[in-house]
Amino acid sequence: MAGEFKRLAGIAPWGRRLREYRAFFVLDEAALSRPVLDVGAGPSSFVAEVTAAGGRAVAADPLYTLANDAIAGRFEETVPLMRAAMQEARERFNWNTYGSATALEALRREALGLFLKDRARAQERYVAGALPALPFAEKQFGIALVSHLLFLYGDDLDFAFHIAAIKELARVAEEVRIFPLFNLDGRPSSHLPCVVKHLRAEGYACAEVRVHFEFQLGARTMLQVKR
Numbered sequence: 001m002a003g004e005f006k007r008l009a010g011i012a013p014w015g016r017r018l019r020e021y022r023a024f025f026v027l028d029e030a031a032l033s034r035p036v037l038d039v040g041a042g043p044s045s046f047v048a049e050v051t052a053a054g055g056r057a058v059a060a061d062p063l064y065t066l067a068n069d070a071i072a073g074r075f076e077e078t079v080p081l082m083r084a085a086m087q088e089a090r091e092r093f094n095w096n097t098y099g100s101a102t103a104l105e106a107l108r109r110e111a112l113g114l115f116l117k118d119r120a121r122a123q124e125r126y127v128a129g130a131l132p133a134l135p136f137a138e139k140q141f142g143i144a145l146v147s148h149l150l151f152l153y154g155d156d157l158d159f160a161f162h163i164a165a166i167k168e169l170a171r172v173a174e175e176v177r178i179f180p181l182f183n184l185d186g187r188p189s190s191h192l193p194c195v196v197k198h199l200r201a202e203g204y205a206c207a208e209v210r211v212h213f214e215f216q217l218g219a220r221t222m223l224q225v226k227r
């Protein structure tokens with residue numbers, strides 16, 4: 001199947017909220033009490049909301065070479081493409097999770113608004129950087145999160161990229177969590193088994209952990225990696 005989402009130009013600047021991240025990554029208060037890095041954070045409000053709640057969080061994304069206006073512009077360009085893609089692929093999603101495409105879009109706008117406001121206030125929390133080489137020190141973070149980038153964009157990002165990216169994440173954080181593990185076609189990522197096998201052979205501990213969230217039908221696990 002060609003996959004409607006592949007018609008989106010590149011990797012979509014589409015951001016999620018803290019409560020969604022909590023569900024994707026099974027984040028409890030203990031996890032959020034450590035310094036958190038959100039990689040490929042885009043216009044997500046995770047860092048803004050964690051900071052507002054008293055936590056320590058930093059976001060990294062190549063998008064952050066752009067000013068807020070340009071990021072907002074990219075988001076607006078994405079909206080009609082996302083609407084069309086969601087409509088065409090609607091049977092591949094669990095709509096009980098968000099209610100409707102309209103509600104989902106509203107949530108993405110909320111996240112964008114919180115992100116833009118926080119970045120205007122504290123640019124230092126938003127670092128321009130791209131996997132597989134992050135501008136951070138060894139074990140600078142307790143936990144590194146990657147939402148909707150690795151595995152999901154498995155056609156754009158190959159096996160070697162996944163290995164290099166996950167090793168880099170494990171260099172800068174004690175623990176790495178990645179969600180989802182499905183690709184844009186709504187199927188389990190074909191990279192996952194080989195990536196896990198390769199990382200284990202190099203001494204990394206990998207666990208596929210069940211989460212209490214499902215939007216892409218069947219995508220109910222995240223990957224936890226520790227070195």
Ligand SMILES: C[S@@+](CC[C@H](N)C(=O)[O-])C[C@H]1O[C@@H](n2cnc3c(N)ncnc32)[C@H](O)[C@@H]1O
Pocket residue numbers: 011012013014015016017039040041042043044060061062063129130131132146147148149
């Ligand atoms: C679909 S968005 C997900 C945003 C956010 N993580 C969320 O779930 O709400 C994917 C993000 O990955 C970023 N990205 C693309 N290539 C990247 C790379 N090599 N390293 C880090 N981020 C990257 C894009 O700029 C985009 O903001």
